[in-house]
Amino acid sequence: MNEEHENSNAPVTAKDRKFVEALSRGLDVLRAFSQGAVVMGNQDIARITGLPKPTVSRMTYTLTKLGYLSYSTQLEKYQLDSGVLALGYAYVSNLRVRQLAKPYLDEFARTTNTSVGLTCRDRLSMIYVENCRPAETTSLRMDVGVRLPLATTAAGRAYLAAMKDEERSHVMDALKARNPESWPELEASLQKSFAEYEKHGFCLSLGDWDRNVNAAGVPLHLQDGSLMVLTCGAPSYLVSEEKVQNQLAHQLAMLARDIERLGV
Numbered sequence: 001m002n003e004e005h006e007n008s009n010a011p012v013t014a015k016d017r018k019f020v021e022a023l024s025r026g027l028d029v030l031r032a033f034s035q036g037a038v039v040m041g042n043q044d045i046a047r048i049t050g051l052p053k054p055t056v057s058r059m060t061y062t063l064t065k066l067g068y069l070s071y072s073t074q075l076e077k078y079q080l081d082s083g084v085l086a087l088g089y090a091y092v093s094n095l096r097v098r099q100l101a102k103p104y105l106d107e108f109a110r111t112t113n114t115s116v117g118l119t120c121r122d123r124l125s126m127i128y129v130e131n132c133r134p135a136e137t138t139s140l141r142m143d144v145g146v147r148l149p150l151a152t153t154a155a156g157r158a159y160l161a162a163m164k165d166e167e168r169s170h171v172m173d174a175l176k177a178r179n180p181e182s183w184p185e186l187e188a189s190l191q192k193s194f195a196e197y198e199k200h201g202f203c204l205s206l207g208d209w210d211r212n213v214n215a216a217g218v219p220l221h222l223q224d225g226s227l228m229v230l231t232c233g234a235p236s237y238l239v240s241e242e243k244v245q246n247q248l249a250h251q252l253a254m255l256a257r258d259i260e261r262l263g264v
Helices: 021-032 042-049 051-066 082-093 098-110 154-162 165-178 185-200 242-262
Strands: 067-073 077-078 115-122 123-134 145-148 204-205 213-221 227-235
Touching: 021 042, 021 051, 021 145, 042 051, 042 077, 051 067, 051 242, 067 165, 098 115, 098 123, 098 227, 123 154, 145 154, 145 165, 154 165, 154 204, 154 227, 165 185, 185 204, 185 227, 185 242, 204 242, 213 242
Parallel strands: none
Antiparallel strands: 067 077, 115 123, 115 227, 123 145, 204 213, 213 227
């Protein structure tokens, strides 16, 4: 596992004396539950994280004592506990951009009949922190906390397109390491998305992530310098590629600018 690039949003060098390796490993154990099953044993976690099983055993014991994991004696496996939920809820509930943007997202979802979301990056994934969709429609349902792959979704592509070159290079290296066999094709699709962003201000995923889903993504630049992405999508039988590319993506770009003008 590429610890430097794949397991962090910012690269860590071997000379970083402030970096606490034990804490990093503990968080890697928690993150494993977003990639594997809901309930896992130490061996499963060791396989996902690449950490030695004795290390994983110490981490799961400690995290259980702290209330971040719970242990099932019947299954002899672990699952996330309420401590993790409390941290996640604290982040989402205090996210000012989410609070201010929600009425705009609700209106956009209602008028376009699409699923509209606000996402942020975590390593090689995008995570929903808000999602709105018309209650009476069959648009995509993406609950808060749902993860999307970085390379094939409109949200991920838009985030990559808006990153600074050096940081994007690190993430691209991690994507290459994760997808060595399919990388030439994947890289070509990403470069096409970057060119699309330079020309139009948005990125598309037309069946690339899910062959039955068409979506657009637009970066959202916050005043504190951080980056998020607005995304909208719908099943392809409801929204055609042409409608996403020629109408919805442009509307989403205008929505992003409206939200940025709120001063978030």
